Amino acid sequence: MGEENNQIVLIFVISAAFVVLLAVLLILFVVIYNKRIVTQENRLQKLENERQQLLLKATIEGQERERSRLAKDLHDSIGALLSGLSLNLKFQKSKEDTNSKQFAFLEDACQLVQEGIENVRKVSHNLLPSTLEDFGLISAMEESVAFVNQYENLQIMIKCEHPKMALSNTIALGLLRVFQELIQNTIKHAEATKVNAIISCEADDIVLTYNDNGVGFNGHLKDSKGIGMKNIQSRIQALDGIFDIDYTAPKGFNARIKVPLKTESIIG
Amino acid sequence: MGISLAAELWVRTCGDSNIPFYHLYILVEYLFLLKIFQILLTHYVKNSVWKNLNFGFIVIWIFNVLLYQGWHAYPDYIHALEAFIILVLVLTWFTKMLKEKVVKNPEKTFEFWMCSGQMLFFSGNFLLFLFSNFLLSADDPVYMAVWIIHLILNLMLYSIYTIAIIWVKRTIK
Numbered sequence: 001m002g003e004e005n006n007q008i009v010l011i012f013v014i015s016a017a018f019v020v021l022l023a024v025l026l027i028l029f030v031v032i033y034n035k036r037i038v039t040q041e042n043r044l045q046k047l048e049n050e051r052q053q054l055l056l057k058a059t060i061e062g063q064e065r066e067r068s069r070l071a072k073d074l075h076d077s078i079g080a081l082l083s084g085l086s087l088n089l090k091f092q093k094s095k096e097d098t099n100s101k102q103f104a105f106l107e108d109a110c111q112l113v114q115e116g117i118e119n120v121r122k123v124s125h126n127l128l129p130s131t132l133e134d135f136g137l138i139s140a141m142e143e144s145v146a147f148v149n150q151y152e153n154l155q156i157m158i159k160c161e162h163p164k165m166a167l168s169n170t171i172a173l174g175l176l177r178v179f180q181e182l183i184q185n186t187i188k189h190a191e192a193t194k195v196n197a198i199i200s201c202e203a204d205d206i207v208l209t210y211n212d213n214g215v216g217f218n219g220h221l222k223d224s225k226g227i228g229m230k231n232i233q234s235r236i237q238a239l240d241g242i243f244d245i246d247y248t249a250p251k252g253f254n255a256r257i258k259v260p261l262k263t264e265s266i267i268g
Numbered sequence: 269m270g271i272s273l274a275a276e277l278w279v280r281t282c283g284d285s286n287i288p289f290y291h292l293y294i295l296v297e298y299l300f301l302l303k304i305f306q307i308l309l310t311h312y313v314k315n316s317v318w319k320n321l322n323f324g325f326i327v328i329w330i331f332n333v334l335l336y337q338g339w340h341a342y343p344d345y346i347h348a349l350e351a352f353i354i355l356v357l358v359l360t361w362f363t364k365m366l367k368e369k370v371v372k373n374p375e376k377t378f379e380f381w382m383c384s385g386q387m388l389f390f391s392g393n394f395l396l397f398l399f400s401n402f403l404l405s406a407d408d409p410v411y412m413a414v415w416i417i418h419l420i421l422n423l424m425l426y427s428i429y430t431i432a433i434i435w436v437k438r439t440i441k
Binding site: 006009010012013015016017019020022023024026027030031033034035037038039041042 | 372380411414421
């Protein structure tokens with residue numbers, strides 16, 4: 001093999017080294033470029049998540065504002081109207097003979113109006129739970145299940161491990177709505193006889209542990225194709241919380257809701 | 269490993285050229301690497317492509333061994349074809365990684381190191397594989413220089429494979 005061929009071989013060697021160098025550069029470029037686009041993608045994703053979170057919070061706040069307006073309207077207009085009507089009927093009734101047909105008719109009417117006043121009060125109270133602001137989350141939870149404990153074949157135990165815990169109104173209202181939704185699901189679909197709800201504190205989080213002895217998770221999902229569950233998830237997401245369901249439990253429904261107690265949201 | 273051992277035993281016992289084993293080695297290596305890439309590029313490359321790559325290469329390999337170069341010729345074209353296909357697959361994996369935008373630190377994954385090792389090895393050796401019959405006829409010093417480069421690339425490939433295996437272990441942990 002001549003000198004010329006040896007030179008060709010040398011060119012091969014140099015070419016191989018050059019190609020390896022190019023491959024190294026290409027790999028470096030891929031790594032750096034990939035890091036850059038992934039970081040950018042993560043940043044965009046984070047912004048999108050924040051936007052979604054804000055949107056969710058705004059929607060829930062809007063819902064609560066609307067409920068509050070409705071509650072006030074019901075209480076101030078229809079409530080006042082029915083009270084006036086009740087007074088008039090009672091006045092009219094007092095003028096009638098107690099044995100007359102008119103008296104019996106007015107008696108019935110008074111009773112119906114009284115029921116109307118009571119119903120309006122209940123609806124208004126459900127829409128705007130004043131107990132929550134006046135006496136706190138536990139009292140509001142107890143109040144919202146008072147009717148269940150009276151009439152349904154269901155025992156509801158509510159326990160708070162930190163009775164002096166101070167919560168912001170947003171977190172308390174959110175947890176109350178979640179609790180009400182879970183109770184509704186249990187009553188409607190779970191066929192349970194016992195419910196336990198425990199409020200506790202874990203580091204900087206408030207935890208609501210909920211369990212019933214019903215048919216389990218599938219029962220809770222029956223609620224309008226799981227809309228109740230979606231509402232719960234939205235509310236917890238709006239509070240930056242975590243919603244865990246124990247799918248492994250052989251019987252009953254076990255859920256754990258963990259919401260961070262942000263420093264700015266704690267009232268004294 | 270088995271093929272290398274058999275080739276070595278063949279030389280020591282029969283004293284004949286062990287090039288036929290090299291043909292076999294290329295086929296096994298290609299099919300093994302293709303299987304790995306099939307796993308790495310699942311849902312990204314169509315199944316028909318893998319079938320074509322498998323059967324197409326086997327057909328060309330058989331044609332080369334039986335009808336074209338024969339068992340005792342150095343399989344330069346087949347080896348260059350293998351290198352080319354593997355390089356295309358490596359580039360496909362890199363493209364997939366860039367498109368998916370999921371892996372933030374590719375240097376901490378087994379797949380990245382495996383692909384990088386193959387990229388360096390096959391790109392560096394591509395010309396050597398393609399013109400190896402010509403290079404075999406070179407003067408001893410040049411011939412040695414060429415195969416030293418091949419050896420260095422081999423060492424580099426297996427060092428990178430070691431890093432890849434370390435990352436597999438860390439990922440499993």
